[in-house]
Amino acid sequence: MPTKLYNEPSPLETRVLSKRFGLADSHTLDVYLANDGFKAFLKAHEMTPAQIIDEVKASALRGRGGAGFPTGLKWSFVPRTSPKPKYIVINADESEPGTCKDRLLMEYDPYQMIEGILIAGMAMDSHKGYLYIRGEYRYLLDHMDKVIAEAYSRGYLGKNIAGTGFDFDLYTHSGAGAYECGEETALLDSLEGKRGIPRMKPPFPAVAGAWASPTLLNNVETFSSIPVIIRDGGPAFAALGTPKNGGTRLVCISGHVNKPGVYELPLGFPMLKAIYEVAGGIPGGKKLKAVVPGGSSCPILKADECDIPMDYDTLAKIGSMLGSGGMVVLDETTDMVKFALRIMRFYAHESCGWCIPCREGTTWLRKILQRFDDGGGRHDDVALLGELSKNMLGRTFCALGDAAAMPTISIVDKFAADFEKRLAGSAKSQLVVV
């Protein structure tokens, strides 16, 4: 039996996107229609494209894939009147370590996402969408193929959707194992049948994306947030969160907590409350050591930095990011050398090799960390790790180089004592004369 991925609703949650999770057959059109489904689509049909985009802007929704870019603004960049076809690409390449939320949105409420895609289609004058799902999620590719077939047979995809005269085709597209393809321009190259290598920007995908046509690219959760915004109004969604950080989001809590899970929390929810109340605290009454706030690429937070509201701006202010919603909790027993090494093994493996600072930088960082973990650490390694990482920052085509550098810089800076301690216990370190 597959695991049920949603939790019993917690009174601490604000279930907006996940409100249908747990209903029997929540993935079917009938259940969706019986629970507010497609009301937003019909409402959007009565609105002008500019009104739709204004409503999204008013919602203060920010991209849920990781970068947190204001969604309404992104929508406004797509030239609606371009004579070229416009495409919608849905990023379901969920691969950021710590992140496991898009699975639920597709498995338990796929029509919510489809309705969001259709509303975007009306706003952009786009009639074709591609759902790029990572290859490892084959069960979701099969699931979405079935859902899409049902939607066609019931007139909710294809020609004259729900009698509105609006046409839209939606297709699934399988990835085949590559973290880099979550980066939007690498994803587009992959969609075009190539290696997933990031593109030079500008031009941005809004102007020249898939097959050199204007393309709107958003994450699964971003599209899933659209129906409620149109149905209840942008300001109502915005009011759930904090200023400029509208709505709720699915927070994936993992690591050292009693009740790991995916919880829907409003933006601005206190981080400590999420750890100790929503996720039930740390097993064995151990102390909190650190938190990865939004996926492995986010700079790590020490325990004493975690008494904050979780919104994009607060995290930016303290030098980190809210990222993709993947919150990883580390207790006092965590070995930070091993943790930093595991992160770097990942980035070195996933670097696409296009930019030298990323390809070489991640590999050297991995080697230094591996040597350190093997007991061959040197006194100047901490400084070397920091310097190498800082030289990668901002010097690559895409954010993967930064994503590898940022956690490393923060770990060696904030947990230098852990590295020193390992050095003291290492026989080889005595041999190195600095």
Next chain:
Amino acid sequence: MNFSPQLEQRFAKMLESYPEGRKRSAVVPMLIYAQDETGAITEELIAEVAKRCEVAPLQVDEVVGYYSMLHRKPLGKYHVQVCTNISCMLVGGTELYEHAKKKLGIGHKQVTSDGQFSLEEVECMGACSWAPAVEINYDFHHHVTPERLDQLIEAVRKRS
């Protein structure tokens, strides 16, 4: 090369889903779905995909090396993928992977001599809140302990 009727149907639909003149877009999905049926990506398969997608075989070949799920050599009938990335590592993923190595008697990307199993230490597969996670072929298994992994492997052994 011919595939099963179901796959042929899938490919026909797939090639129609992209804009005109953009059949190359089908390269990655076609490779992964075909690999599931043929067991590995051979020169013959590369030539076939190139023909169907109207590109040079080299343009297919260069893609194969990039994606971690595409394999030029056959995997085991059951491909055991153990995640050791951060969320899994914190709750026993590394130990689980070490256990899997011992249990199957093989290492990373190796295949058992009877061809039944292959093993891979994989990167994050999106099961962080239900860690540690294992995927056997395309089936996810969550909260996997060494004992549970043994059961899963034994169950598969019995089946074959």
